[in-house]
Amino acid sequence: MADQGGEVDTNQILERPPQKQSDAKNEPASDIVDLCSEAFKKTAEYIMEELSGTVEDYKLLETMNKVTVSKYAEMKGSAHDIGCALQELNEKYTNLQPFLEQIDSIEESVNTLEKAAYRLDAYSKRLEAKFKSLEKR
Amino acid sequence: MYSSSWNQETKLKLNDKVSASVNDMGSLIRHVVRSSKSPEMLGQAARNFCSQEHYIQNSSETLMKMGLIKAQFEFQQSAIERSVSSLEEIQDQLKTIQR
Numbered sequence: 310m311a312d313q314g315g316e317v318d319t320n321q322i323l324e325r326p327p328q329k330q331s332d333a334k335n336e337p338a339s340d341i342v343d344l345c346s347e348a349f350k351k352t353a354e355y356i357m358e359e360l361s362g363t364v365e366d367y368k369l370l371e372t373m374n375k376v377t378v379s380k381y382a383e384m385k386g387s388a389h390d391i392g393c394a395l396q397e398l399n400e401k402y403t404n405l406q407p408f409l410e411q412i413d414s415i416e417e418s419v420n421t422l423e424k425a426a427y428r429l430d431a432y433s434k435r436l437e438a439k440f441k442s443l444e445k446r
Numbered sequence: 447m448y449s450s451s452w453n454q455e456t457k458l459k460l461n462d463k464v465s466a467s468v469n470d471m472g473s474l475i476r477h478v479v480r481s482s483k484s485p486e487m488l489g490q491a492a493r494n495f496c497s498q499e500h501y502i503q504n505s506s507e508t509l510m511k512m513g514l515i516k517a518q519f520e521f522q523q524s525a526i527e528r529s530v531s532s533l534e535e536i537q538d539q540l541k542t543i544q545r
Contacts, residue, residue, distance in 0.1 A: 348464070352468055352471065355468070355471075355472065356471060356472070356475055359472055359475040359476060359479070360475060360479065362479070362485070363479055363484050363485060363488070366484070366485060366488035366489070366492070367488065369488075369492060370488060370491055370492060370495075373492065373495045374495075377495070377502070380502055380506065381502075383506070384502075384505060384506055384509055387509045387510070387512075387513055388509060390513070391509070391512050391513060391516050394516045394519075394520065395516065398516075398519055398520065398523060401523055401527075402523070405523075405526060405527070405530065408530045408533060411533055411537065412533065415533070415536060415537060415540060418540050418544065419540070422540075422543060422544070
């Protein structure tokens with residue numbers, strides 16, 4: 310765009326026509342500023358995406374760690390419950406010990422009774438046989 | 447004419463320079479990430495986690511089975527306690543028979 314003297318002003322070629330000359334000397338064009346901001350924003354996004362791979366690895370490890378922590382907490386609770394219950398069972402078994410000894414003595418008595426019953430049965434059969442033989446005479 | 451071609455050349459050079467700067471930045475970031483060896487270490491950590499998962503699952507199942515066995519023990523123990531109450535009567539009957 311040529312000025313009134315016919316000479317070409319380089320600054321005016323580089324600038325947009327609607328802008329005033331005073332503004333053009335002090336500040337760049339607003340759309341160029343916008344384009345620069347956009348360019349820097351995109352560059353920042355590009356750099357962030359380059360680093361996002363490592364960030365995703367860390368997030369994965371964090372998730373896996375949290376799941377493992379919850380699993381271990383659950384197992385800890387189960388183990389604790391089982392431990393308490395087994396302690397109670399041991400105490401109850403200790404309290405039952407005299408009764409178990411009574412059961413053992415009862416079993417011995419019953420075995421003795423059973424043997425006596427077998428002997429009695431055999432004696433009664435011998436008696437029956439002898440009585441029958443005497444009857445036949 | 448000369449100024450317009452100079453302007454065009456300046457724009458092309460600026461464009462190339464900006465592209466080169468952005469590519470250099472990307473290369474620098476990639477180099478920093480690679481030299482820190484964090485992808486290898488993180489991958490190894492994830493693999494170790496996965497290898498332990500089988501053992502953790504087995505331990506969890508074993509604990510569940512132990513819980514079931516504990517419950518069965520408790521049922522049996524309560525049944526024994528109920529049966530123990532009739533021991534005295536049985537002993538009395540045995541003493542009577544033994545006389």
